Amino acid sequence: MVGLGLDDRARVDASYAALLPHRDTVCGAWTASVAVGPTATLLARLAAHRGDAAAAAEHQQVAVRVAGSTGNADWLRAARAALDGPLFEAPRDVPVGGH
Numbered sequence: 842m843v844g845l846g847l848d849d850r851a852r853v854d855a856s857y858a859a860l861l862p863h864r865d866t867v868c869g870a871w872t873a874s875v876a877v878g879p880t881a882t883l884l885a886r887l888a889a890h891r892g893d894a895a896a897a898a899e900h901q902q903v904a905v906r907v908a909g910s911t912g913n914a915d916w917l918r919a920a921r922a923a924l925d926g927p928l929f930e931a932p933r934d935v936p937v938g939g940h
Contacts, residue, residue, distance in 0.1 A: 844856055844887075844890075845886060845887070845890055850891075853890050856883075857884065857887040857888065857891065860887070861884065863880045864881050864903055865880075865907060866880050866907070867907065867911065868880040868882075868883065878904075878908065878919055879904040879908050879916060879920055880904075880907075881900045881904035881907060881920070882916070882919055882923045884904075885897045885898075885900035885920075885923040886923055886924070889924055898924070901920065901921075904919075904920035904923060905917065905921055907920070908920040
C-alpha cells in the first residue's frame with residue numbers, strides 16, 4: 842500500500858511480484874492473527890496502478906471468488922470495488938505525512 846500511496850513504481854512492482862504467488866489466498870491468514878482479505882484485491886489495485894487493466898480485472902475476479910468463499914461481506918464489497926475510485930486514499934482521520 843505504501844507504493845500506491847507514494848506512487849512509487851519500484852515498490853508497486855516489488856509488492857506485485859511478492860504477492861502474486863499468494864493470489865488465491867487470504868492475505869495474512871497464514872499468520873493466524875491478522876487476515877486482511879483476499880490477496881487478489883490488492884493485486885488488482887497494484888496491476889491497475891501498473892497500467893495492466895487485463896490483469897487487474899482477472900485479479901478482481903479471483904478476489905470476488907475468494908471473498909465469496911469466506912462469507913465475509915466486507916471483503917466481498919472491497920473485492921467488487923477494488924477498481925472503483927482512487928487506488929489509494931488516506932483515511933480521513935489520519936493526517937497525511939503524520940501531521
